[in-house]
Amino acid sequence: MPHCVVVLKKNEERRALAGHPWVFSNEIETSLKELSPGALVTVRSSQGKVLGSATCNPHSLIALRFFDRRPNIELDTTQFQTRIRRAYELRHRLFPDPYYRLVFAEGDELPGLVIDRYGEVFVIQCHTAAMDAREGQIIEALKLLFPVEGILVKNTAQVRELEQLPREERIAFGHVPEVVDLIENGVGLRTRLIGGQKTGYFYDHRENRARAALLARGRKTIDLFAYVGSFGIQAAVRGAAHVTLVDASREACDLIEDNARINTVSDRVEVVAEDAFAYLERCRDEGRKFGTVLVDPPAFIKNRKNMKEGIEGYRRLNRLAMQVVEEDGFLVTSSCSYHMDPQTFRRTVQAAARDAHRRLQILGQGHQGPDHPTLPAMSEGDYLKTLFCRVL
Template sequence: MHTQPLILRKDQERRLLAGHCWIYSNEIDIRATPLKTLAPGQPVEILSQSERWIGHGYANPHSLICARIVSRERAQPLSPALWLARLHEALALRERLYTTPYYRLVFGESDGLPGLIVDRYGDRLAVQITTAGMERVRGEILAALEQLLRPTSIVLRNDTSVRELEGLEPGVECVLGEPASDWMLTEQGLEFAIDPMQGQKTGWFFDQAENRARLARYGVGERVLDVCSYIGAWGLRAAALGASEVTCVDSSAGALERLMCNAERNGLAARIRPLQGDAFEVLRELRDQGWRFDTVLLDPPAFIKRRKDEKDGTAAYQRLNRLGLELLEPGGLLVTSSCSFHMGRDGFQRVVQQAGQRAGRRLQLLETGQQGPDHPVHPAIPETAYLKTLFLRALSAS
């Protein structure tokens, strides 16, 4: 597919020159660049209204984010050589950070590969493509990954709803090696089996690994409540740190079944109590039954996926945190997270503080966390900083 010029409207280049790489459809001069002339994934050269060269990228006329910049070097167009170079850069960072090969290898825009996610599970890779531009060069990306890492298996986890915004079909397929229901990883000395074909995300939440490691400095006490536990990353970590009873709450029976298998694998099953159900309903039942915990871990899915969800999502975060605080013993530890970009760090702290007031608790913020360094933040793209994790001590209000 040939490269086509994409001309911006007057004064629309400032944000891009500052480092952002997203171009919205209303920023394009549609007389100079009629959107109907662009095919999904079309390679483009982005130019200002005065024809100042800005970068190489790709376009999708059917998406609100109509184009993305990939390269700012005129001599570095979109090509297999560029993909391989960017993957080398991404791998160099992770090998500097980690002694074991379990991490997010590629984090989209932050690694100069917008629309591409790659998670590494040893010699196996889970790949997610979220844009038409990356879908167009899927074969080149997979070839570059094979050349760089020689994986034994690659699974495409293209079942994210984000693909719908790009007009792409969802799907999951194993494109290298044999499909498998169990891939192994280790974290903080624990072994986990994940499902690369059907598990959430690509099977694991690598973004919380650094925050899970932070639990050790605080201690978790005897009784721990792990809400939205999935397959046990937080809960088994708490058990390994000495908790005698960890109650794990999740809406998915399959996730809890896998959690118990992981607990057996690590010799921790006797300390785990799985509870299936809606998090809000289960927490209300536990509260009304008089349960109390030394540590409460809240790691829910994003309640605010779009700006229009902000009001309802904020209320949901407040309800969940209030319930969690009502279940804490005085002096207990609350570890609470939000992965909603539209819920900023300051806003999340306010929500938790308000939840504390309504629960009759005085809070001390001990530490704040974010996604780990295998999910680097692009300084010019605030959307890449999405995870907030707060470590708080909850005291009686008096």
């Protein structure tokens, strides 16, 4: 069945032709008032050139999201099955165990859809009206592709509000345990799905954790904003002399303790339920030092309005972190703030070094892992920034 046709304003097709999947509402000539949120449309330039098939939400600033560069493509169960299978084939090649981000939205040509895999349990996030309306087809496609034991719909992301969608969390199929075990970099870890943060675990740091563990070998290490301890526990397993893991959540600290026991490293692990800033200040004031400091905070910059405040938060955090690093020690520091570009993050860390009267050598930069693929024309998808630093 042919889609409705949406025509862009003159010269507004350039970003789409370059491969970017978003079209903003002020770039569209055609009125979208008669289209329902989640409708599928074929997009044309002002000269009539077909730009592709897109999902549409007239109520969103990002009004169109391309999912195919051909016209009149449907998003039915068969299409979801084809695209999820293609995403799976990549992950199956990359990872020995079935624990990964199976679908990463625009990066896997399914804009607005995120799926994480925990063995045969799957967690779905629908960020757009189009994916929300097709939840049934997505679930059916998963059941056709995998021996699914359970599916959790975890539509709790703030971004849903931009599409005028409610937040919710519910079991959509089968049995979903409250906590699950997974394997990352050969290390067993336990995390909480029901009631846990986001989709339950942060697979995006997989490669950064492996790299950080090398810098922690034989050293006294601290893992800040530790959540379930994925950085610090992997460091302990790989030979860190001692690891202190700090998180403000008592529930997260309980999971860290479980993960230390699972990996038989409890004798080299200390778990602290405390605010990371307060703990760093106390360590600084008491003269405590660490050979390796691991910093992975939540996003401090939620929108462009609080950019200045968020940058100051990163600067203060990294200054405190450097004040507790031993001479010739290591700092692994990250930002997952979508609005902070890599250059700004690097400048902020450098400013923190000046504040702390320390010198840095940048040993490397990290990004999200290959189960979070990005598009060359879409810098917005490359959100995770990690710096591996030697602190002098």
